[in-house]
Amino acid sequence: MFSFLVRRILATIPVMVVVALFVFSLLFVAPGDPAAVIAGDQATPEQVERIRQSLGLDRPFLVQFSDWAWRLLHADLGRSIFTNLPVTTMIAQRIEPTLSLMTITLLFSIIVAVPVGVLAAWKAGTWIDRLVMGFAVLGFSVPVFVVGYLLAYFIALELEWLPVQGYTPIARGLWPWLENLILPAIALGFAYIALIARITRAAMLEVLQQDYIRTARAKGLAQTPVLFIHALKNASIPIVTVIGIGVALLIGGAVVTESVFAIPGLGRLTVDAILRRDYPVIQGIVLLFSFVYVLVNLAVDLIYTLIDPRIRY
C-alpha cells in the first residue's frame, strides 16, 4: 500500500514536468522579447538589458528552465508585470474564495447528483428517468454564465433571498460565508451535477444487471435501499473517477462564475491576467490549478483502494 503511494506520487512527477515545461515556454512563445515584456513599456533599452541579464535570458533554454524550476520549488513564482507584487502573494490573497467556492460546489454537486443518478437508474425507463436525464443533458448545454445570470436575477434581485455578488471570508461567520457562495455554487455545479448524475446512472445500470444483485434480490435481501448500498459501492469506481476528472470543469467554470458574481478569487485574477498578458501570473495560476488537478486525481486513485478491496496496487 505504501509502495503504491510512493509509486503513484512518483508517477505524477513527469506529468508535472510536462506541465511546467509548457507553462514556462509560454513566455518564450509569446510575441516580443520576454525581457521587454517583463520590463514594461516605460523601460529604456539599458533597463531591458539589465533585466535580461538578471533573469539570465541569454542562457540556453534548458538552463533557464531548470533555474526557473528550482525557484519554483522554493515557491518563488516571480513578480507580476503589472502590480509588481510577487505572484505567490497575489495568489495567496485570492485563494480562499476560489477554494471555498470549489469545495462547496463539489460537496453540493455530489450530494445532489449521486442520489439523483441512483434514482434514475432505479426507475430506469420511466418518466422519472427521462426527466432526470433530460435535465442532465440540459445542464451540460447551458453555459455557466447564463445559469449564473438567471439565478442572480430571479433569486437575488427579484426574491432577494440571497446576495447578488461578493464574498465574505469564513472568519466573519459561517452563514455569511455560505450565503455568498450558494448561488455561485449552483451555477458552477450545474454542469458538474449533470455529468455525475449521468455516470452514476450508467454505472448503476451496469451493476444492477449483475448476477449478484439478482441473487441478493432473489434471496429477499431487505429493501432496495440496502441493495443500493451494495450496488452503489460497486458502482462507485467510475463515479469517483468522473468526480475527479470533472474537477477540471469546476476550475474552468470558476473563471466565469467569479466574474459574474464578483468573487475576488483566482478565476478573476486569471481573466485580468490574460487580458493584460501578465505572463508570470498566468504561469503561476495554470501551474497551481494543474497541480491541484493532479492531486485530486491522485486522491481519486487512493479512494479506489478504500472502495474496492480488490484493487491493490
Place this chain on the structure above:
Amino acid sequence: MDRRTFLKISAGAGAFAASSGIAAPAIAQGAAKTLRFVPQANLANFDPIWGTQYVVRNASVMVWDTLYGFDENLVPQRQMVEGEETSDDGLIWTFKLRSGLKFHDGEPVLAKDVVASLTRWCARDSMGVMIKAIQQDLAAVDDRTVKWTLKKPFPKMLLALGKNSTPMAFIMPERVAKTDPFKQIEEYVGSGPMKFVKGEWVPGAKAVFEKFDAYQPRQEKASWLAGGKNMLVDRVEWVVMPDPATASAALQNGEVDWWENPITDLIPILKKNRNIAVDIADPLGNIGSFRMNHLHPPFNDVKVRRAVLMALDQEEYMRALVGDDNNMWKSVPGYFTPGTPLYTEEGGEILKGKRDIAAAKKLLAESSYKGEPVTCVVAQDQPITKAMGDVTAELLKRIGMNVDFVATDWGTVGQRRAQKSPPGQGGWGMFHTWHAGADCVNPAVYIAIRATGDTAWFGWPNVPSVETEVGAWFEAKNLDEEKAAIARLNKAALDNVVYAPTGFFMGYQAWRKNVSGIVKGPIPFPWGVSKTA
C-alpha cells in the same frame, strides 16, 4: 478511521462553525462607518506621478495632499499652504506650510519633503516641465518655508500646483519622492485625510482606506479640492467590479453604497429603485477622444487624419455612449469644454454638418495610405472605450481603411500607448480614451492638446502653430486675448488633427439614499460624505 468516528468529528466541527455566526451583529454596527465605493476601474498601480489614469488620481486625493487645490470654480485655493509671496518681478515664489501637518507615519511634513515631491512632479507634468525649464532654484529655506526661484515669471504657478488634472502635485515624504519619476513608488505614505491600508489591497478586487485621525482639515467649507477635507466615515472600501451588471445589482441590494459611473442603460432601473439616488456625476462632463499615432504610417500623413475626421460622426459616438438622452451629450467641433469661457468652434467645419463619406474617401485616395491595416487598440473593460472602439472600426471600414482590432484591457492600453515603436513591432496606430471636461478648459491643464512632438502626450503630435498659440495664451493679459489665442489654437489643432474629439458627454453617478454629502465634480470626493445605517 471508521465511519462512526468520522461522522462524530464532522458533526462537532459543524456545530463549532455554526456558532461562529454570532459574530455577524457586531459587524453591522461598524458598517455605518464604512463607505463602499465602486470605482470606474481597477486600481492596478498606485503612483499618481508615474501613472496618469484617472482612477489612480481619484484614489490618490485621499492619501496625499497638495499645496493648493481647485475649488468648484476651478480657482486654486490654499490647502497645505498657509500663505505665499511673490517677488515684485514674479521670479521668486515663497510658500509657507501650515503648522501641524503630519504624514501617516507620524512624521511632520517638512519643506524638504515638498521640495523633493515637486522635483519629481516637475519631471512628469507638462506644466512642471515648463517650470523646470525656467527654474533657477527650488529649496527649503527652513522647515516650513519653500522658495522657488525662476528665471522668467510664471503667472500660472498656483494653477499648476492646485490643478486636478493628472499628474497632480501631491506632496510625499522625501524618501518616497526621491524615487525615479519613471519608476513606481512602493510606499504609499502621504499627509491626506485617509491612510492606504496596503495590507488589505487586493489588486483587481479591493482597495481599503482608513481615516487618518491626525489630519488637520482647514476651517473653510469644502469645495472640491479646496477647504476642509473632513472625513465623516472611518473607512472607505473600493470594491472593484468590472461587470456593470454586478455593480448595478449590488447597489440595488445595498451591498455597495456609491457607484462612480453607472452605464446609461442601467440608469432607468436604478432610478426606479426607492433606495437609490441618481445624479449627474460631473457638470463639466467629458470629451471623448481617439488619438492617432503621428509617428508612423498611415497617420503620420495629415490627409489621412483629416479624411478620418471628415467621416467621423459625433452623434454616432455619443449615442453609443449615452443612449437616447439628449441632455447628456453635445457635439463639440473643437477641443474645449462647452460651457466654459474658452470654448470655441473656430476651424470646426470639418466636424459639423452631414458627413461626406465620398469626400473622405477621395481625400484618403490622395493621401499616402496604401491599404495597410490600422492597429486599433481598444480596452474592453471600460464601457466608454469599448463602445467607441466599435464605432471607430465601423468608421474606418466605411472610408475603406483596413482595421487590425486589438481587444485588450485598460491597463494594457496604458502600457502599450507609451510605445513609440512602429505598429507592427509592439506599437500602435490608434487608441481611445476620454478627458474630463475639467481637464479641457485651458491649455495649462490640457496635456492632450499639446503638440510638442516627442515630448507630447501619446500620439506625439508635432504642430508648431499649436504650440505658438499655447505660448500666446500663457502671455495673454486679458480674457479677450486668451480667447483669440484659443480660437487660433483650435483651428490649428483641428487642421492638423492633434487628436479626434468624438463628442462631449456627461455621465451619472448613483448612490444609496442612506448616504449623504455626495457632490458633483470631476473627482468622487469622499470628504463630507456620511452614511446612516
Place this chain on the structure above:
Amino acid sequence: MNPPPADAVSAAAPALPDLWPPVKVRRGFTGFLRRHPTVAIGGALLLVMVFIAVFAPYLGTVDPTTLATSRRTRPPSAAAWFGTDMLGRDIYSRVLYGARVSLTVGFSVAILASLTGLLIGLVSGMVRWADGFIMRVMDGLMSIPSILLAIALMALTRGSIGNVILAITIAEIPRVSRLVRSVVLSLREQPYVDAAIAAGTRTPLIILRHILPNTVAPMTVQATYICASAMIIEAILSFIGAGVPPIIPSWGNIMADGRALWQAKPFIVFFPAVFLSLTVLAVNLLGDGLRDALDPRLAKAP
C-alpha cells in the same frame, strides 16, 4: 392465435401463443431513427442550426455589423425581431450569423482534434518506444483544465477564429489520443490481428483494415462531445474577452456585449443563450444517441 401449420416436423406440441404482439423491425435509415429517437431529435436540431448558419443571408437578416446608434437597445419589435444591441445592430441578424462562428469552431475543433488525436494515438499504440513519452506529454496536457489551456494559448496570440480553433483543439487532442491508443492496445492483442501480422501483412494495411474501423465508433461519439465542448469553450472565451474578436458576431460575443445590461435589456443575452444552448443540446443528444446506437452491449432487442 392460430397454431402454425401442422406440417412442422418439430411440432410435438402446439406452439405457445405469443406473449407480446410481434414487432415489425424496420430496416434502413428510418428504422434506425425510430429506434434511437435521441439521434433523430439531436440530428434534426443540428441540421436546423446548420441550415440557419448556411442560409443566414437569406433569412431576413441585414448586415450584422451595421451600426445605428440612434436605435440602440430597442426591445424586440417588428423592425428588429430580436431587438437591437448597444450599438444599434440587429440582434436577429447577429444571432443567425453567429451560428456560423459557433458551428465552424465546433466542427473544426471536432475534426481537427479527432484527426490529430487519431494520428498520435495510432503512433503511440503501435510504436512501443514512443508510447511512454507521448502518453506522458498527453497526461501533462490533460492535467491543465481545457479552458485554462485555451486561455493561456489565446494570451499568446491575437484573437481570431483560427487562433480560437487552434487553442481549443490543442486542449482536446489528449483525450482523443488516449481513446485511440486504448483501442489500438486492446486490438493489438486480438488473435486476428496476430494472425494478420503472422501472415506478413504490412503495418499500414493492418491499421487500415483492422484497427481504424474499430476506432470509428468511439471516435465519432467522442467527436460530438468535443464539438459541444468546443462551442461552450468558445462562448466562454468570447465572454471573458479572450475569444473571437468583437467585430465578428459570435454567440459568446453577443452575450459578452449584452452582459452589462442583462437586467435592463435581457433580450440581448437571452437569444444567443437560447440558440447556443439548443445547439449544444442537439450535439449532446446526437452524441448520446450515437453512443447508445453504436454500443453493441446496449443493443436493444426489438
